[in-house]
Amino acid sequence: MGDKLIYLDHAATTFVKPEVVETMLPYFTHKFGNASSIYTIGRESKKAVEEARDKVAMALGAQSREIFFTGSGTEADNWAIKGVAYANKAKGNHIITTAIEHPAVLNTCQYLESEGFEVTYLPVDENGLVTPEQVAEAIKPNTILVTIMFANNEIGTIQPISEIGRVTKEKGVYLHVDAVQAVGNVPINVVDMNIDLLSLSGHKFYGPKGVGALYIRKGVKVTSFIHGGHQERGRRASTENVPAIVGLGKAIELATKNLEEYNRKLLTLREKTIEEITKRIPFVKLNGDRHKRLPGNINFSFEYIEGESLLLMLDMKGIAASSGSACTSGSLDPSHVLLAIGLPHEIAHGSLRITFGEENTQEDVDYLLDSLVTIVERLREMSPLYENVKRGNQNV
Amino acid sequence: MYSDKVMDHFMNPRNVGEIENADGVGQVGNAKCGDIMKMYLKIENDVIVDAKFKTFGCGAAVATSSMATELVVGKTVEEALNITNKAVADALDGLPPAKMHCSNLAEEAITAAIEDYKRRNGLLDEKDECTACSRRCDDVHHHHMEEEE
Ligand SMILES: Cc1ncc(COP(=O)(O)O)c(C=O)c1O
Numbered sequence: 001m002g003d004k005l006i007y008l009d010h011a012a013t014t015f016v017k018p019e020v021v022e023t024m025l026p027y028f029t030h031k032f033g034n035a036s037s038i039y040t041i042g043r044e045s046k047k048a049v050e051e052a053r054d055k056v057a058m059a060l061g062a063q064s065r066e067i068f069f070t071g072s073g074t075e076a077d078n079w080a081i082k083g084v085a086y087a088n089k090a091k092g093n094h095i096i097t098t099a100i101e102h103p104a105v106l107n108t109c110q111y112l113e114s115e116g117f118e119v120t121y122l123p124v125d126e127n128g129l130v131t132p133e134q135v136a137e138a139i140k141p142n143t144i145l146v147t148i149m150f151a152n153n154e155i156g157t158i159q160p161i162s163e164i165g166r167v168t169k170e171k172g173v174y175l176h177v178d179a180v181q182a183v184g185n186v187p188i189n190v191v192d193m194n195i196d197l198l199s200l201s202g203h204k205f206y207g208p209k210g211v212g213a214l215y216i217r218k219g220v221k222v223t224s225f226i227h228g229g230h231q232e233r234g235r236r237a238s239t240e241n242v243p244a245i246v247g248l249g250k251a252i253e254l255a256t257k258n259l260e261e262y263n264r265k266l267l268t269l270r271e272k273t274i275e276e277i278t279k280r281i282p283f284v285k286l287n288g289d290r291h292k293r294l295p296g297n298i299n300f301s302f303e304y305i306e307g308e309s310l311l312l313m314l315d316m317k318g319i320a321a322s323s324g325s326a327c328t329s330g331s332l333d334p335s336h337v338l339l340a341i342g343l344p345h346e347i348a349h350g351s352l353r354i355t356f357g358e359e360n361t362q363e364d365v366d367y368l369l370d371s372l373v374t375i376v377e378r379l380r381e382m383s384p385l386y387e388n389v390k391r392g393n394q395n396v
Numbered sequence: 397m398y399s400d401k402v403m404d405h406f407m408n409p410r411n412v413g414e415i416e417n418a419d420g421v422g423q424v425g426n427a428k429c430g431d432i433m434k435m436y437l438k439i440e441n442d443v444i445v446d447a448k449f450k451t452f453g454c455g456a457a458v459a460t461s462s463m464a465t466e467l468v469v470g471k472t473v474e475e476a477l478n479i480t481n482k483a484v485a486d487a488l489d490g491l492p493p494a495k496m497h498c499s500n501l502a503e504e505a506i507t508a509a510i511e512d513y514k515r516r517n518g519l520l521d522e523k524d525e526c527t528a529c530s531r532r533c534d535d536v537h538h539h540h541m542e543e544e545e
Pocket of ligand 1 (some may be wrong): 011072073074075077104151153178181201202210211212
Protein backbone atom coordinates (compact mmCIF):
# COMPACT_ATOMS: atom_id res chain seq x y z
CA MET A 1 0.00 0.00 0.00
CA GLY A 2 1.34 3.43 -0.91
CA ASP A 3 1.08 6.60 1.14
CA LYS A 4 -1.82 7.83 -0.89
CA LEU A 5 -4.98 8.48 1.10
CA ILE A 6 -8.16 9.54 -0.54
CA TYR A 7 -10.64 9.77 2.29
CA LEU A 8 -14.21 9.28 1.12
CA ASP A 9 -15.89 8.38 4.39
CA HIS A 10 -16.88 11.73 5.91
CA ALA A 11 -20.17 10.28 7.18
CA ALA A 12 -18.08 8.07 9.48
CA THR A 13 -16.05 10.96 10.79
CA THR A 14 -14.15 14.04 9.61
CA PHE A 15 -10.72 15.45 10.35
CA VAL A 16 -10.64 18.38 12.77
CA LYS A 17 -10.05 21.70 11.02
CA PRO A 18 -6.78 23.41 11.99
CA GLU A 19 -8.66 26.56 13.11
CA VAL A 20 -10.74 24.36 15.38
CA VAL A 21 -7.69 22.64 16.87
CA GLU A 22 -6.13 26.02 17.47
CA THR A 23 -9.08 27.33 19.46
CA MET A 24 -9.08 24.12 21.53
CA LEU A 25 -5.40 23.99 22.43
CA PRO A 26 -5.19 26.64 25.18
CA TYR A 27 -7.95 24.83 27.10
CA PHE A 28 -5.72 21.77 27.45
CA THR A 29 -2.74 23.68 28.80
CA HIS A 30 -2.78 27.10 30.46
CA LYS A 31 -6.56 27.63 30.40
CA PHE A 32 -7.25 24.34 32.13
CA GLY A 33 -9.56 25.61 34.87
CA ASN A 34 -12.69 23.80 35.98
CA ALA A 35 -15.67 25.72 34.65
CA SER A 36 -17.32 25.48 38.07
CA SER A 37 -14.45 27.19 39.93
CA ILE A 38 -14.88 30.80 40.93
CA TYR A 39 -11.32 32.07 40.35
CA THR A 40 -10.18 33.62 37.10
CA ILE A 41 -9.11 30.54 35.10
CA GLY A 42 -12.29 28.78 36.19
CA ARG A 43 -14.40 31.69 35.00
CA GLU A 44 -12.49 31.73 31.71
CA SER A 45 -13.45 28.12 31.10
CA LYS A 46 -17.06 28.85 32.01
CA LYS A 47 -17.09 31.77 29.58
CA ALA A 48 -15.64 29.60 26.80
CA VAL A 49 -18.33 26.95 27.35
CA GLU A 50 -21.08 29.58 27.27
CA GLU A 51 -19.70 31.11 24.07
CA ALA A 52 -19.72 27.67 22.47
CA ARG A 53 -23.31 27.23 23.63
CA ASP A 54 -24.24 30.54 21.98
CA LYS A 55 -22.69 29.35 18.72
CA VAL A 56 -24.64 26.10 18.73
CA ALA A 57 -27.85 27.98 19.54
CA MET A 58 -27.17 30.44 16.74
CA ALA A 59 -26.59 27.65 14.22
CA LEU A 60 -29.94 26.04 15.07
CA GLY A 61 -32.06 29.14 15.59
CA ALA A 62 -32.45 28.18 19.26
CA GLN A 63 -31.86 30.00 22.54
CA SER A 64 -28.62 29.31 24.40
CA ARG A 65 -30.53 28.01 27.43
CA GLU A 66 -31.97 25.28 25.23
CA ILE A 67 -28.56 23.75 24.36
CA PHE A 68 -26.99 21.03 26.53
CA PHE A 69 -23.57 19.56 25.83
CA THR A 70 -23.21 15.77 25.89
CA GLY A 71 -20.46 13.19 25.46
CA SER A 72 -21.54 12.23 21.91
CA GLY A 73 -24.34 12.06 19.39
CA THR A 74 -25.27 8.65 20.76
CA GLU A 75 -25.63 10.11 24.24
CA ALA A 76 -27.81 12.94 22.95
CA ASP A 77 -30.08 10.40 21.24
CA ASN A 78 -30.27 8.26 24.38
CA TRP A 79 -31.05 11.24 26.57
CA ALA A 80 -33.71 12.65 24.27
CA ILE A 81 -35.60 9.38 23.83
CA LYS A 82 -35.31 7.91 27.32
CA GLY A 83 -35.66 11.34 28.90
CA VAL A 84 -38.96 12.09 27.14
CA ALA A 85 -40.21 8.54 27.68
CA TYR A 86 -39.58 8.57 31.45
CA ALA A 87 -40.80 12.13 31.99
CA ASN A 88 -44.07 11.63 30.11
CA LYS A 89 -45.09 8.17 31.27
CA ALA A 90 -48.24 9.54 32.83
CA LYS A 91 -49.37 10.79 29.44
CA GLY A 92 -48.60 7.66 27.44
CA ASN A 93 -46.11 4.98 26.49
CA HIS A 94 -46.11 5.02 22.69
CA ILE A 95 -43.12 6.13 20.59
CA ILE A 96 -42.95 6.40 16.81
CA THR A 97 -39.72 6.08 14.85
CA THR A 98 -38.58 4.70 11.47
CA ALA A 99 -37.02 1.46 10.33
CA ILE A 100 -33.87 3.20 9.09
CA GLU A 101 -32.66 5.04 12.20
CA HIS A 102 -29.08 4.88 13.45
CA PRO A 103 -28.49 2.16 16.10
CA ALA A 104 -28.21 4.97 18.68
CA VAL A 105 -31.96 5.48 18.20
CA LEU A 106 -33.08 1.97 17.22
CA ASN A 107 -31.41 0.19 20.10
CA THR A 108 -32.62 2.83 22.55
CA CYS A 109 -36.18 2.26 21.33
CA GLN A 110 -35.74 -1.49 21.61
CA TYR A 111 -34.48 -1.05 25.15
CA LEU A 112 -37.57 0.98 26.00
CA GLU A 113 -39.76 -1.77 24.57
CA SER A 114 -38.20 -4.11 27.12
CA GLU A 115 -39.27 -1.59 29.76
CA GLY A 116 -42.90 -1.72 28.65
CA PHE A 117 -43.00 1.10 26.11
CA GLU A 118 -44.65 0.50 22.76
CA VAL A 119 -42.70 1.47 19.64
CA THR A 120 -43.93 1.81 16.06
CA TYR A 121 -41.20 1.49 13.42
CA LEU A 122 -42.52 3.24 10.32
CA PRO A 123 -41.53 1.58 7.05
CA VAL A 124 -39.90 3.74 4.37
CA ASP A 125 -40.40 3.80 0.61
CA GLU A 126 -37.83 2.52 -1.90
CA ASN A 127 -35.88 5.77 -1.57
CA GLY A 128 -35.86 5.73 2.21
CA LEU A 129 -38.53 8.39 2.74
CA VAL A 130 -41.31 8.54 5.31
CA THR A 131 -44.29 10.83 4.76
CA PRO A 132 -45.97 13.24 7.19
CA GLU A 133 -49.19 11.30 6.50
CA GLN A 134 -47.60 8.08 7.79
CA VAL A 135 -46.61 9.90 10.96
CA ALA A 136 -50.09 11.41 11.38
CA GLU A 137 -51.75 8.03 10.96
CA ALA A 138 -49.44 6.37 13.47
CA ILE A 139 -50.11 8.90 16.24
CA LYS A 140 -52.46 7.52 18.91
CA PRO A 141 -53.84 9.03 22.12
CA ASN A 142 -50.97 7.45 24.07
CA THR A 143 -48.21 8.65 21.73
CA ILE A 144 -45.65 10.82 23.52
CA LEU A 145 -42.74 11.05 21.07
CA VAL A 146 -41.90 10.91 17.38
CA THR A 147 -38.17 10.41 16.73
CA ILE A 148 -37.01 10.65 13.11
CA MET A 149 -33.56 11.26 11.70
CA PHE A 150 -33.02 14.39 9.62
CA ALA A 151 -30.74 12.64 7.12
CA ASN A 152 -29.75 9.01 6.89
CA ASN A 153 -26.12 8.10 7.51
CA GLU A 154 -26.02 5.32 4.91
CA ILE A 155 -28.13 6.39 1.95
CA GLY A 156 -28.21 10.14 2.68
CA THR A 157 -31.98 10.49 2.30
CA ILE A 158 -33.31 13.74 3.80
CA GLN A 159 -36.72 13.46 5.50
CA PRO A 160 -39.49 16.08 5.21
CA ILE A 161 -38.83 17.29 8.77
CA SER A 162 -40.72 20.62 8.46
CA GLU A 163 -43.87 18.82 7.32
CA ILE A 164 -43.51 16.20 10.04
CA GLY A 165 -42.98 19.01 12.56
CA ARG A 166 -46.30 20.52 11.53
CA VAL A 167 -48.04 17.21 12.22
CA THR A 168 -46.45 16.64 15.64
CA LYS A 169 -47.13 20.22 16.70
CA GLU A 170 -50.78 19.97 15.71
CA LYS A 171 -51.18 16.66 17.55
CA GLY A 172 -49.31 17.82 20.63
CA VAL A 173 -46.61 15.14 20.43
CA TYR A 174 -42.91 15.82 20.92
CA LEU A 175 -40.61 15.60 17.90
CA HIS A 176 -36.99 14.52 18.37
CA VAL A 177 -34.68 14.74 15.37
CA ASP A 178 -31.33 12.94 15.10
CA ALA A 179 -29.53 15.56 13.03
CA VAL A 180 -26.05 14.10 13.48
CA GLN A 181 -25.58 13.74 9.70
CA ALA A 182 -27.47 16.89 8.78
CA VAL A 183 -25.75 19.60 10.82
CA GLY A 184 -23.22 21.37 8.63
CA ASN A 185 -24.85 19.96 5.48
CA VAL A 186 -28.44 21.15 5.56
CA PRO A 187 -29.87 24.46 6.87
CA ILE A 188 -31.75 23.83 10.11
CA ASN A 189 -34.02 26.07 12.14
CA VAL A 190 -35.62 24.36 15.10
CA VAL A 191 -38.31 27.01 15.51
CA ASP A 192 -39.45 27.11 11.89
CA MET A 193 -39.34 23.32 11.71
CA ASN A 194 -41.21 22.77 15.01
CA ILE A 195 -38.46 20.55 16.38
CA ASP A 196 -38.67 19.89 20.13
CA LEU A 197 -35.40 18.05 20.61
CA LEU A 198 -32.39 17.70 18.29
CA SER A 199 -29.16 15.70 18.56
CA LEU A 200 -25.84 16.62 16.97
CA SER A 201 -22.25 15.40 17.15
CA GLY A 202 -19.00 17.33 16.77
CA HIS A 203 -17.00 14.86 14.70
CA LYS A 204 -19.30 14.96 11.67
CA PHE A 205 -18.59 18.62 10.88
CA TYR A 206 -14.83 18.95 11.39
CA GLY A 207 -15.02 19.19 15.18
CA PRO A 208 -13.65 16.78 17.77
CA LYS A 209 -14.98 13.30 18.59
CA GLY A 210 -16.61 12.48 21.91
CA VAL A 211 -18.66 15.65 22.19
CA GLY A 212 -22.22 16.35 21.11
CA ALA A 213 -25.18 18.47 22.04
CA LEU A 214 -28.88 18.10 22.64
CA TYR A 215 -31.30 20.92 21.94
CA ILE A 216 -34.29 20.75 24.28
CA ARG A 217 -36.98 23.31 23.49
CA LYS A 218 -37.97 25.35 26.53
CA GLY A 219 -40.90 23.69 28.28
CA VAL A 220 -40.30 20.17 26.96
CA LYS A 221 -40.49 17.62 29.77
CA VAL A 222 -37.32 15.49 29.88
CA THR A 223 -35.70 13.71 32.82
CA SER A 224 -32.03 14.35 33.61
CA PHE A 225 -29.71 11.81 32.08
CA ILE A 226 -26.47 11.83 34.07
CA HIS A 227 -27.03 12.43 37.76
CA GLY A 228 -24.35 14.20 39.74
CA GLY A 229 -23.21 17.79 40.06
CA HIS A 230 -24.94 20.93 38.89
CA GLN A 231 -23.26 21.15 35.45
CA GLU A 232 -25.49 21.83 32.43
CA ARG A 233 -28.00 23.19 34.91
CA GLY A 234 -28.10 19.92 36.76
CA ARG A 235 -29.41 18.01 33.77
CA ARG A 236 -26.21 16.47 32.52
CA ALA A 237 -23.70 16.29 35.34
CA SER A 238 -19.90 15.94 35.11
CA THR A 239 -17.06 18.40 34.70
CA GLU A 240 -17.33 19.97 31.27
CA ASN A 241 -14.95 18.77 28.55
CA VAL A 242 -13.99 22.36 27.88
CA PRO A 243 -11.56 21.90 24.93
CA ALA A 244 -14.01 19.62 23.12
CA ILE A 245 -16.95 21.94 23.74
CA VAL A 246 -14.93 24.92 22.54
CA GLY A 247 -13.96 22.92 19.44
CA LEU A 248 -17.55 21.95 18.73
CA GLY A 249 -18.58 25.60 19.03
CA LYS A 250 -15.92 26.75 16.60
CA ALA A 251 -16.69 23.92 14.17
CA ILE A 252 -20.43 24.62 14.06
CA GLU A 253 -19.76 28.32 13.59
CA LEU A 254 -17.51 27.61 10.59
CA ALA A 255 -19.91 25.02 9.20
CA THR A 256 -22.84 27.43 9.31
CA LYS A 257 -20.86 30.25 7.78
CA ASN A 258 -19.59 28.09 4.89
CA LEU A 259 -22.74 26.05 4.40
CA GLU A 260 -23.69 27.28 0.93
CA GLU A 261 -20.23 27.12 -0.54
CA TYR A 262 -19.56 23.71 1.03
CA ASN A 263 -22.86 22.42 -0.31
CA ARG A 264 -22.10 23.59 -3.81
CA LYS A 265 -18.69 21.95 -3.76
CA LEU A 266 -20.00 18.61 -2.53
CA LEU A 267 -22.89 18.66 -4.98
CA THR A 268 -20.53 19.04 -7.92
CA LEU A 269 -18.46 16.06 -6.79
CA ARG A 270 -21.57 14.00 -6.04
CA GLU A 271 -23.31 14.67 -9.33
CA LYS A 272 -20.25 13.92 -11.42
CA THR A 273 -19.60 10.67 -9.55
CA ILE A 274 -23.19 9.45 -9.81
CA GLU A 275 -23.29 10.29 -13.50
CA GLU A 276 -19.99 8.61 -14.31
CA ILE A 277 -20.60 5.45 -12.29
CA THR A 278 -23.97 5.01 -13.98
CA LYS A 279 -22.37 5.57 -17.37
CA ARG A 280 -19.22 3.51 -16.98
CA ILE A 281 -20.28 0.53 -14.88
CA PRO A 282 -23.16 -1.80 -15.82
CA PHE A 283 -25.49 -3.49 -13.30
CA VAL A 284 -25.43 -0.76 -10.66
CA LYS A 285 -28.19 0.80 -8.61
CA LEU A 286 -28.15 4.13 -6.75
CA ASN A 287 -29.59 3.65 -3.27
CA GLY A 288 -31.48 6.52 -1.64
CA ASP A 289 -33.42 9.38 -3.16
CA ARG A 290 -31.86 10.86 -6.29
CA HIS A 291 -32.38 14.48 -5.13
CA LYS A 292 -33.52 14.55 -1.49
CA ARG A 293 -30.12 13.42 -0.27
CA LEU A 294 -27.11 14.81 1.57
CA PRO A 295 -24.90 16.79 -0.82
CA GLY A 296 -21.86 14.59 -0.18
CA ASN A 297 -23.54 11.16 -0.07
CA ILE A 298 -23.43 8.45 -2.70
CA ASN A 299 -24.56 4.86 -2.13
CA PHE A 300 -24.41 2.36 -4.97
CA SER A 301 -25.04 -1.36 -5.16
CA PHE A 302 -22.79 -3.21 -7.59
CA GLU A 303 -24.48 -6.44 -8.57
CA TYR A 304 -22.60 -9.77 -8.45
CA ILE A 305 -19.91 -8.57 -6.06
CA GLU A 306 -19.58 -8.30 -2.31
CA GLY A 307 -18.90 -5.05 -0.46
CA GLU A 308 -16.04 -6.03 1.81
CA SER A 309 -13.96 -7.25 -1.14
CA LEU A 310 -14.65 -3.97 -2.86
CA LEU A 311 -13.56 -1.97 0.21
CA LEU A 312 -10.35 -3.98 0.63
CA MET A 313 -9.39 -3.44 -2.99
CA LEU A 314 -10.16 0.26 -2.78
CA ASP A 315 -8.07 0.42 0.39
CA MET A 316 -5.14 -1.11 -1.51
CA LYS A 317 -5.43 1.86 -3.85
CA GLY A 318 -5.48 4.25 -0.92
CA ILE A 319 -9.20 4.93 -1.03
CA ALA A 320 -11.19 4.82 2.22
CA ALA A 321 -14.93 4.19 1.85
CA SER A 322 -17.67 2.15 3.50
CA SER A 323 -20.21 -0.62 2.79
CA GLY A 324 -23.44 -2.08 4.11
CA SER A 325 -22.52 -5.72 3.50
CA ALA A 326 -22.92 -8.26 6.30
CA CYS A 327 -19.17 -8.78 6.36
CA THR A 328 -18.61 -5.16 7.27
CA SER A 329 -21.59 -4.81 9.59
CA GLY A 330 -20.30 -7.59 11.80
CA SER A 331 -23.59 -9.48 11.68
CA LEU A 332 -25.18 -12.10 9.46
CA ASP A 333 -27.37 -9.59 7.70
CA PRO A 334 -26.53 -6.69 5.48
CA SER A 335 -27.47 -3.15 6.57
CA HIS A 336 -30.98 -2.74 8.02
CA VAL A 337 -31.32 0.45 5.98
CA LEU A 338 -30.71 -1.28 2.66
CA LEU A 339 -33.11 -4.06 3.58
CA ALA A 340 -35.73 -1.49 4.66
CA ILE A 341 -35.65 0.18 1.24
CA GLY A 342 -36.42 -3.24 -0.22
CA LEU A 343 -33.07 -4.40 -1.56
CA PRO A 344 -32.70 -8.18 -1.74
CA HIS A 345 -29.89 -9.47 0.49
CA GLU A 346 -27.58 -10.26 -2.42
CA ILE A 347 -27.79 -6.70 -3.78
CA ALA A 348 -27.39 -5.18 -0.33
CA HIS A 349 -24.17 -7.16 0.17
CA GLY A 350 -22.66 -5.34 -2.81
CA SER A 351 -23.17 -1.79 -1.58
CA LEU A 352 -20.60 0.99 -1.44
CA ARG A 353 -21.01 4.29 0.41
CA ILE A 354 -18.91 7.25 -0.62
CA THR A 355 -19.20 10.46 1.39
CA PHE A 356 -17.30 13.51 0.17
CA GLY A 357 -15.92 16.31 2.29
CA GLU A 358 -13.88 19.45 2.57
CA GLU A 359 -10.54 18.17 1.23
CA ASN A 360 -11.83 16.20 -1.78
CA THR A 361 -11.15 17.34 -5.33
CA GLN A 362 -12.16 16.61 -8.92
CA GLU A 363 -8.91 14.61 -9.21
CA ASP A 364 -10.01 12.42 -6.32
CA VAL A 365 -13.22 11.70 -8.19
CA ASP A 366 -11.33 10.80 -11.37
CA TYR A 367 -9.00 8.51 -9.46
CA LEU A 368 -11.93 6.90 -7.65
CA LEU A 369 -13.81 6.30 -10.90
CA ASP A 370 -10.84 4.72 -12.68
CA SER A 371 -10.13 2.53 -9.66
CA LEU A 372 -13.76 1.49 -9.32
CA VAL A 373 -14.10 0.50 -12.96
CA THR A 374 -11.06 -1.78 -12.73
CA ILE A 375 -11.93 -3.26 -9.34
CA VAL A 376 -15.58 -3.97 -10.12
CA GLU A 377 -14.56 -5.62 -13.39
CA ARG A 378 -11.93 -7.70 -11.60
CA LEU A 379 -14.28 -8.87 -8.84
CA ARG A 380 -16.98 -9.71 -11.34
CA GLU A 381 -14.53 -11.79 -13.37
CA MET A 382 -13.99 -13.73 -10.16
CA SER A 383 -17.69 -14.06 -9.35
CA PRO A 384 -19.62 -17.24 -10.20
CA LEU A 385 -22.78 -15.11 -10.26
CA TYR A 386 -21.47 -13.07 -13.16
CA GLU A 387 -20.75 -16.05 -15.43
CA ASN A 388 -24.39 -16.54 -16.27
CA VAL A 389 -24.88 -12.85 -16.90
CA LYS A 390 -22.03 -12.79 -19.38
CA ARG A 391 -23.29 -15.91 -21.10
CA GLY A 392 -26.76 -14.45 -21.17
CA ASN A 393 -25.47 -11.33 -22.82
CA GLN A 394 -23.56 -13.25 -25.47
CA ASN A 395 -26.68 -15.13 -26.40
CA VAL A 396 -28.66 -11.95 -26.94
CA MET B 397 -7.71 -7.87 11.19
CA TYR B 398 -6.58 -10.11 8.28
CA SER B 399 -3.15 -11.78 8.29
CA ASP B 400 -0.65 -10.82 5.57
CA LYS B 401 -1.16 -14.23 4.05
CA VAL B 402 -4.93 -13.69 3.76
CA MET B 403 -4.36 -10.30 2.17
CA ASP B 404 -1.84 -11.81 -0.25
CA HIS B 405 -4.27 -14.54 -1.32
CA PHE B 406 -7.04 -11.95 -1.59
CA MET B 407 -5.09 -9.45 -3.66
CA ASN B 408 -3.30 -12.11 -5.76
CA PRO B 409 -5.63 -15.08 -5.73
CA ARG B 410 -4.14 -18.29 -7.19
CA ASN B 411 -6.11 -20.35 -9.67
CA VAL B 412 -9.02 -18.04 -10.40
CA GLY B 413 -11.13 -19.17 -13.32
CA GLU B 414 -12.87 -22.17 -14.79
CA ILE B 415 -11.63 -25.51 -16.12
CA GLU B 416 -13.19 -26.53 -19.40
CA ASN B 417 -14.24 -30.18 -19.28
CA ALA B 418 -13.60 -30.34 -15.56
CA ASP B 419 -14.01 -33.77 -13.97
CA GLY B 420 -15.82 -32.37 -10.97
CA VAL B 421 -17.55 -29.06 -10.26
CA GLY B 422 -18.99 -28.04 -6.89
CA GLN B 423 -20.80 -24.91 -5.80
CA VAL B 424 -21.66 -24.07 -2.20
CA GLY B 425 -23.04 -21.11 -0.25
CA ASN B 426 -25.68 -18.74 -1.50
CA ALA B 427 -25.90 -15.14 -2.58
CA LYS B 428 -28.31 -14.23 0.19
CA CYS B 429 -25.65 -14.98 2.81
CA GLY B 430 -23.07 -13.04 0.86
CA ASP B 431 -20.78 -15.85 -0.24
CA ILE B 432 -20.70 -18.46 -3.00
CA MET B 433 -17.76 -20.66 -3.94
CA LYS B 434 -17.54 -22.68 -7.10
CA MET B 435 -14.68 -25.12 -7.48
CA TYR B 436 -13.52 -26.92 -10.63
CA LEU B 437 -11.28 -30.01 -10.44
CA LYS B 438 -9.30 -31.88 -13.07
CA ILE B 439 -8.72 -35.44 -11.85
CA GLU B 440 -6.44 -38.05 -13.45
CA ASN B 441 -5.94 -41.55 -12.03
CA ASP B 442 -7.59 -40.51 -8.79
CA VAL B 443 -5.17 -37.59 -8.36
CA ILE B 444 -6.23 -33.94 -8.54
CA VAL B 445 -4.02 -32.39 -11.21
CA ASP B 446 -5.62 -28.97 -11.49
CA ALA B 447 -8.07 -26.82 -9.52
CA LYS B 448 -9.68 -23.48 -10.26
CA PHE B 449 -12.30 -21.41 -8.46
CA LYS B 450 -14.75 -18.57 -8.76
CA THR B 451 -15.98 -16.83 -5.63
CA PHE B 452 -18.51 -14.17 -4.71
CA GLY B 453 -17.76 -13.03 -1.19
CA CYS B 454 -15.63 -11.13 1.26
CA GLY B 455 -11.83 -11.03 1.50
CA ALA B 456 -11.70 -14.19 3.59
CA ALA B 457 -13.95 -16.06 1.17
CA VAL B 458 -11.65 -15.27 -1.76
CA ALA B 459 -8.49 -16.07 0.21
CA THR B 460 -9.79 -19.42 1.50
CA SER B 461 -10.89 -20.41 -2.00
CA SER B 462 -7.47 -19.57 -3.33
CA MET B 463 -5.74 -21.50 -0.55
CA ALA B 464 -8.08 -24.48 -0.95
CA THR B 465 -7.17 -24.82 -4.63
CA GLU B 466 -3.48 -24.77 -3.70
CA LEU B 467 -3.97 -27.42 -1.04
CA VAL B 468 -5.86 -29.94 -3.19
CA VAL B 469 -3.61 -30.02 -6.21
CA GLY B 470 -1.35 -33.11 -6.14
CA LYS B 471 -3.53 -34.88 -3.59
CA THR B 472 -5.54 -38.04 -4.17
CA VAL B 473 -9.28 -37.73 -3.98
CA GLU B 474 -9.38 -39.35 -0.54
CA GLU B 475 -6.58 -37.10 0.76
CA ALA B 476 -8.41 -34.05 -0.52
CA LEU B 477 -11.59 -35.12 1.26
CA ASN B 478 -9.63 -35.11 4.51
CA ILE B 479 -8.69 -31.43 4.23
CA THR B 480 -10.50 -29.68 7.07
CA ASN B 481 -11.64 -26.10 7.35
CA LYS B 482 -9.06 -25.69 10.08
CA ALA B 483 -6.29 -26.80 7.75
CA VAL B 484 -7.34 -24.16 5.24
CA ALA B 485 -7.49 -21.46 7.93
CA ASP B 486 -4.15 -22.51 9.42
CA ALA B 487 -2.48 -22.40 6.02
CA LEU B 488 -3.56 -18.73 5.87
CA ASP B 489 -2.06 -18.03 9.32
CA GLY B 490 -5.54 -17.95 10.79
CA LEU B 491 -8.79 -16.09 10.14
CA PRO B 492 -10.69 -13.63 12.35
CA PRO B 493 -13.32 -15.55 14.40
CA ALA B 494 -16.22 -13.95 12.52
CA LYS B 495 -14.75 -15.26 9.26
CA MET B 496 -14.24 -18.91 10.18
CA HIS B 497 -17.37 -19.87 8.25
CA CYS B 498 -15.53 -18.94 5.05
CA SER B 499 -13.00 -21.71 5.63
CA ASN B 500 -15.96 -23.98 6.07
CA LEU B 501 -17.27 -23.07 2.70
CA ALA B 502 -13.88 -23.93 1.24
CA GLU B 503 -13.97 -27.37 2.81
CA GLU B 504 -17.51 -27.86 1.54
CA ALA B 505 -16.61 -26.69 -1.95
CA ILE B 506 -13.86 -29.33 -2.16
CA THR B 507 -16.28 -32.01 -0.98
CA ALA B 508 -18.98 -30.88 -3.40
CA ALA B 509 -16.61 -30.94 -6.37
CA ILE B 510 -15.35 -34.40 -5.46
CA GLU B 511 -18.88 -35.70 -4.99
CA ASP B 512 -19.70 -34.41 -8.44
CA TYR B 513 -16.69 -36.28 -9.81
CA LYS B 514 -17.75 -39.48 -8.03
CA ARG B 515 -21.32 -39.11 -9.22
CA ARG B 516 -20.21 -38.75 -12.82
CA ASN B 517 -18.06 -41.85 -12.49
CA GLY B 518 -20.56 -43.98 -10.65
CA LEU B 519 -18.43 -44.01 -7.52
CA LEU B 520 -20.93 -42.45 -5.19
CA ASP B 521 -22.64 -44.45 -2.47
CA GLU B 522 -26.30 -43.55 -2.07
CA LYS B 523 -25.74 -42.73 1.58
CA ASP B 524 -22.96 -40.26 0.79
CA GLU B 525 -25.10 -38.26 -1.51
CA CYS B 526 -25.25 -34.56 -0.94
CA THR B 527 -23.29 -34.04 2.26
CA ALA B 528 -22.38 -30.60 1.03
CA CYS B 529 -25.65 -29.53 -0.47
CA SER B 530 -26.19 -25.81 -0.04
CA ARG B 531 -27.41 -25.06 3.42
CA ARG B 532 -29.14 -21.97 4.66
CA CYS B 533 -26.97 -19.06 5.90
CA ASP B 534 -27.88 -19.65 9.50
CA ASP B 535 -26.71 -23.24 9.39
CA VAL B 536 -23.31 -22.34 8.07
CA HIS B 537 -22.80 -19.28 10.21
CA HIS B 538 -24.33 -20.28 13.53
CA HIS B 539 -22.77 -23.70 13.45
CA HIS B 540 -19.37 -22.06 13.51
CA MET B 541 -20.25 -19.37 15.95
CA GLU B 542 -20.89 -22.20 18.39
CA GLU B 543 -17.60 -23.83 17.61
CA GLU B 544 -15.76 -20.67 18.51
CA GLU B 545 -17.23 -20.49 21.95
C1 LIG C 1 -27.34 9.44 12.26
C2 LIG C 1 -26.38 9.24 13.39
N1 LIG C 1 -26.81 9.28 14.65
C3 LIG C 1 -25.97 9.11 15.69
C4 LIG C 1 -24.63 8.89 15.49
C5 LIG C 1 -23.74 8.69 16.69
O1 LIG C 1 -22.92 9.79 16.96
P1 LIG C 1 -21.61 9.62 17.86
O2 LIG C 1 -20.61 8.90 17.04
O3 LIG C 1 -21.17 11.01 18.21
O4 LIG C 1 -22.01 8.87 19.08
C6 LIG C 1 -24.12 8.85 14.19
C7 LIG C 1 -22.68 8.64 13.93
O5 LIG C 1 -22.15 7.59 13.67
C8 LIG C 1 -25.03 9.01 13.11
O6 LIG C 1 -24.60 8.96 11.85
